[in-house]
Amino acid sequence: MPENSLNLAGFNEDAAENILENRRRFLKLFPGQWALAGCWQVHGDAVRVVKNLIDAKPAEDEHGDTVYCDAIVSDAAGVLAGVKTADCVPILIGDPKTGAFAAVHAGWRGTVAEVATKALSRMVNEYKTKPGDIVVAIGPAAGVCCYEVGSEVMDAFGERFAPGANLFKPTRTDHACVDLIKANRAQITAVGVHEEKIYSAPLCTMCHTDLFFSYRREKSVYGKVGRLMSVIGRKRV
Ligand SMILES: [Zn+2]
Structure with missing residues (x-):
């Protein structure tokens, strides 16, 4: 249940004061001062560039996530780019050479829309x-292991990925489980990122509802779901 644990987003499913207090506790984990930059996530491919701290910082009493996008790109020290997930794929991108970084939210729609590579090409530009x-x-x-989709999703992937991409594990008629992490890895490596520099968490949110929030597992049971937050940033010097 979102209200019993460290829910970091989902303002229509938990009280705003709970979420904002949880975010304050979460940010305390990172030494120093940080401005959290988020998105009002819409399963799209829009990328938000955060140029500086003023750009990032929402008023303390606002939800902050007022820009409709699914990726944040920045190189500003003190900015913490964050995406919220509960089954979708959080992708954090760091460039140790330039100090640029990105946080990306990619569910199946975002994956088909290639939001991760769009964030990356924004970092390049x-x-x-x-x-x-x-x-x-x-x-x-x-x-x-768990993320089952229907034929319309399989068709959408079929249009974007090569037939040999091997992203599905068939389950029942017109259904299969899709490997979103593999799909995103394939997109990222296709634009020149080295396979060995991509680290994937081996845990499934749907298998581990004791550790994570899972929209698919919890929404129908509790009616509401919390959100995890994944962040990346550059320390101020
Ligand atoms: Zn699973």
Whole structure:
């Protein structure tokens, strides 16, 4: 249940004061001062560039996530780019050479829309990032063990990925489990990121509702779901 644990988003499913207090506790984990930059996530492919701390910082009494987008890109020290998930894939991208970074939210729609590579190409354009320098962390998400989709989703992937991409594990008629993490890894490596520099969390959110929030597992049971937050940033010096 979102109200019993460290829910970090989902303002229509938990009280705003709970979420904001949880965010304050969460930010305390990171030494120093940070401004959290988020998105009002819409399962799209829009990328928000956060140029500086003023750009990032929402008023303390507002929800903050007022920009409709699914990826945040920045190179500003003190900015913490964050995405919220509960089964979707959180992707954190860091460029140790230029100091640029990105946080990306990719569910199946975002994956089909190639939101991760769009965030990456924004890093290339804005900050001269070279894909070969990049390190990627993929957080806990619904795995191919559990994340079943129907034929319309399979068709959408079929249009975007090569037939040999091997992203599905058949379940029943017109249904299969899709490997969103593999799909995102494939997209990211296709634009020049080295496979060995992409680290994926091995835990499925749907298998581990004791550790994570899972929209698929919990929404129908409790009527509401909390959100995890994945963040990346550069320390102020
Ligand atoms: Zn699973």
